[in-house]
Amino acid sequence: MRRIPPLGALRAFEAGARHLSFTRAATELCVTQAAISHQVRQLEDWLGVTLFERRGHELRLTAKGAAYLRELTPVFDRMSEATARLYEREQGPLRITVLPAFATCWLLPRLERFRALHPDIELHFHSSAELWDFLDDRFDMGIRSGLGRWTGLKAEQLAQEALSPVCTPALAKKLRSPGDLKKVRLLHDTPKDGWRRWLDFAGVEGVDAEAGPAFNDASLVLQAARQGEGVALGRLFLAADDLKAGRLVRPFTKAMPNDFSYWLVHPRPLAGRRGVAAFRTWLLSEAGALPLTP
Incomplete structure (x- = not known):
């Protein structure tokens, strides 16, 4: 007894x-x-x-x-x-809504490391660009792009994004200066104003900022660039793995800061939940391995 x-x-x-x-x-x-x-x-x-x-x-x-x-x-x-x-x-499982491009280009290639650390935590992902106001209980966490201002939510910055041309090493050899961009196909994501802003930022004239195909997802733009279809205005945080592996290179050094950053957001009452805390710690650690401003 x-x-x-x-x-x-x-x-x-x-x-x-x-x-x-x-x-x-x-x-x-x-x-x-x-x-x-x-x-x-x-x-x-x-x-x-x-x-x-x-x-x-x-x-x-x-x-x-x-x-x-x-x-x-x-x-x-x-x-x-x-x-x-x-x-x-x-x-039950941890339910996370993620931007499609973020999931494809950055999160999924790293996810096995989280599973190795927490094999008992089940994750359910919902890939969507639609805004979720967190007023319902469909999800426990979200990864979104914005300014970090969501009323009633805890938001932590994962990375500040920057934009810079990226292409295959073979195509980069044809580009001696930014003015040579008029000789190649420009790849866009939507809305189709990124190239115009980058060309103005870099002081480049004589290049048609509207030329080339547009894709509705940043991951598709990078995929087209990897296949040698043209030069993409790459989101450098999402392109980090391709750049590190040499599949893509930056033909020019100018990188334009983007107003929006990537944020991990969740309702404040869920902060103490073990799955939320574990995923948050792991995600911030992974994002911290890359510079906030590439």
């Missing part, structure tokens, strides 16, 4: 001992300071030992109190972790 003191008294002691303050312990446990004091005295009576030395407003642990705290804190930590794992299973 287990001889265990009342759980409420143990929680009161553990919180009070960690903070060395009954007031802060009361705030943590959402009770009154008097309730914490009463429960600690109840525990001391139950154990027959003095756990705290009270000197006016100063609170200190006795030697026995300190030893008891060292034993109890890991127990409460394990109970919390076990409860979180149970809650995670009850909650």
